Amino acid sequence: MLDKRYDHLLVEKDRYKEWVDKGYFKGGQDKSKPPFSLVIPPPNVTGKLHLGHAMDTIPDDIVARYKRMKGYDVVWVPGVDHAGIATQAKVEERLRKQGISRYDLGREKFLEIAYQWKEEYAATIHRQWASLGLSVDYSRERFTLDEGLQKAVKRVFVTLYNEGLIYRGERIINWDPELRTALSNIEVVHSDDEGEFFYFSYPVEGMDPLIVATTRPETMFGDAAVFVNPKDPRFKDYVGKMCVNPANGEKLPIMADRYVDISFGTGAMKCTPSHDPNDFNLAKKYGLPFKTILDETAHMTADCGKYAGMDRYECRKALVADIRSKGLLVKIEKIVHSVGHSERSGAVVEPMLSKQWFVKMRPLAEAVLKMMESKDKIHFHPTRFEKVLVRWMKEADDWCVSRQLWWGHRIPAYYDKETGEVLVSETEPDMNKYVQDEDVLDTWFSSALWPFATLGWPEKTPDFERYFPTSLLVTGYDIIFFWVSRMVFQSLHFTKEVPFRDVLIHGLVRDPQGKKMSKSAGNGVDPMDIIAKYGVDALRYYITTSSSPGLDMRYNEEKIAAARSYLNKIWNAARYVEMTIGEGFEPKPLSRRGLSTLDRAILSKLARLIRKVESKMERYEFGAASSALYSFVYDDFCGDYLEMSKVILLAGGEEAEKTKNVLYHVLMSIVKMIYPYAPFVSEEIYLSLPGHLESLNVETYPSLPRSYVDYESEKKAGILRAMIRDVRNYKSENSLEPNAKVILHVAPSFPFKGIDAFLSRFLFASKVAEGTPEKKATSFAYPGGYELFIEEEIDKAELKKRLMGEREHLLSEVARGKKILSNEGFLKKAPKEKVELEKAKLLDNESKLSSVENRLSSLD
């Protein structure tokens, strides 16, 4: 027997371990079942789990549990991501607190410490998966740096290199001077920062000086020219002349190119080939010299005269002061401009000319675009995110994949110690002759292989054959570029298949004000706190049902409390059913034979509900599925059926036994349908019920044949329910006590077995008579022409007022019905059922109206 109250701490205790130990989550145990596979979005080994992880994994878990019940062989591969930059930054930060830099330790020792870090955090992540109740298959767990992934990464790198899709080149890249590594374009986040726009005077022999504006004076040491637009009349005579760089006195050619925007700044632009991507292009075009004037920590190089060794901002300040003292500073304007910051360190990114490895994107991207136009395309939910992928694939520049870090997949490129010739190879060459590239790969390079590499690729393993492509990926819209797109093109290129058939995109959890949750803002919520307070089932329910797919949600603790109340409701309904059916109850198979109208009605609703919930679950519409179940639980099951069935149960006899069986089966169905959302509490209820298997984890999804759908019984039960509500409302409006005795009449005879008993129990009817009463009485009309009369002396004025209001409402309803039914367009074009429905409604409303009018006239 269940306790009076649902206590999530008791319910969740030790349960997960038991499930794992019993092997319920292990895939591949029955290969006669159709496969269904997922991979977890591997969390970074950088810290604690947050609500974003819950958003990533709980929908996966709901689908996995649902699919198991539907008879699939589910494999859900778990794992963690080494998260190159992020982890290295954290490890370095920890070391720094001990006064150690990574350079003090050296590569090998540093990696040892990083691996320790990984073990530490992987353990935390495991505990948190357990707290969330994720039904992942631990026998298939992977890590983005494990042996298999290393093999896959090498295979991919070497193959792409041999195909000419990976190359090493000198280009302007985004440099993070804090972490001292190159970054890809999407690892740079732009923000509108306040800055200064400096106008300097560049002397020109025999002419007025040229005024050039810049936000970055310190880069003037790397300038190679000044550009103007060829169509700009102001500078017609300047082109071809030389001007003097006020920073160092060097002469710079004045050149013309259409790239220059006439209306921006002064119309004259300085060109710094090594520190600006556009200037780089111009310099290439015109053969200008490249001079690097910033080092890897963004300090000025030896080429910068007395400023050598200064930090870039220090130099800017000093240089501007010096130019001012020479009288060459014209003015300084405040400006808000877009500045790139490192996603990880926050440092202002420095565009630098640097030799890095790149993945050539065009051919890979084209394959994605082609796939997304074919009938075998990947289906995104919601579909609009397909556009996000497509747009990014259309625009993507070559991907800089080398990182000047230690924590990651080392690039399998080797350089001949004598000739410097490069050798790219999966196997290590003679290391006496060669030295390996120092750099590692972008973390996303290995994450991109996750769906197929975790299943065994490049080997043709049984898992790979059976479970790839995976069925579903769940992730946030914020990493479509970083992760989803890269998995797609790598998978298409190397397996010739999509990595997953469906992608379910979720939004972000924001704080109650709608702000992004972040550590620095201190507005984050620890899922572990929620779980401790409300239980993980309530969290799971909340996360998956309180928002629409793809939209952000605001964290709302009240809704978590509401979710817990809901689970408590189910818990108590179960408790009641257990008490009612009693010890030793043996469930029998359901049969419609000999069932009461009430039983038929609830089973009819259940049959329809199961179909609806299933169709929503199949489309990953958890909100819609759960709200259908929710209203069934509250309104139909607890509100109506449980209460009304008490009448039958009290009467006892064979009918009562049948009702007990129905109670049991309906409850079981509810428990099974809520199970994917709330596995812990449903397991507890399930195991306390008779006729259970060893665990809900091995149960099948409920089903009821269509023959159980019985609208006639639903309608009758609905009328009874309406009668009860009407009389209660009548008492309330007429200031009668809810248990005030009334005499009721129903006419004509309502074919509902034991109606007297129902009405006397719920309405405190002292007598239920058939036929129209002799005395004047208030009446209510119902579909099918049934009327209910209440005998009770009440305030005539009040009654009249109420009836007038009701008449008004009915008149408008009748008018509306007549209008729509006299509308030829409607009669012709609307679906037949709709027309019939309207006709029936009109008839009902007319009969109600005439009843109300009779009552009114009898009052006068």
Place this chain on the structure above:
RNA sequence: GGGUGUUUAGCUCAGUGGGAGAGCGCUUCCUUCACACGGAAGAGGUCACAGGUUCGAAACCUGUAACACCCACCA
């Protein structure tokens, strides 16, 4: 500069052509033997605005406004 989303009850949000819904909050009443994490009965919305399509629009189309987000090399 380009793109996407949002605008529905006091608050947070569902609702993809056929009489406006949920949770919380609010009003009145009720500890009756499943549940006060509860029950009964209620109040509360020109569905942002303006046009259009349709027999019928919160929903579809076109514009407008406000807010949010993404992308982009304007020095």
